[in-house]
Amino acid sequence: MKLEHIGIAVKSLQESIPVFEKIFKVKATQIEYVEEQKVNVAKLHLENIDIELLEGTDVDSPITKFIEKRGEGIHHCSFESENITEKLKELKNNDIKLINEEPKIGSDNMLIAFLHPKSTAGVLIELSQKRTKE
Secondary structure, three states, X not given: OXXXXXXXXXXXXXXXXXXXXXXXXXXXXXXXXXXXXXXXXXXXXXXXXXXXXXXXXXXXXXHHHHHHHHOOEEEEEEEEOOOHHHHHHHHXXXXXXXXXXXXXXXXXXXXXXXXXXXXXXXXXXXXXXXXXXX
């Protein structure tokens, strides 16, 4: 598995995108709305990793709740999996607590699932898998 992206929770994409574009000297992707997660997402594609900026769109959004509790900052680390369904089964069988037992659709039409931070030293870990075009 490889580190795919780092998710950063921000209050405002409009304010945050220009800051990160200046830091990394790359343009962010167009903002994508992920309905199931209630977030707007913009990515900065760097040479070896993506930075995913996440803005909650609703009071029930996990990102809005995260910012209320902890403030802006690193939300999760995402690791690319070749077979996310099998990896989730393997982790569950090895007593790793899962937030999602089945993958969901995330940004860029990727399959995603989160591991519970109580099992991962307080770090929210996302597994992601690129979907094949059918």
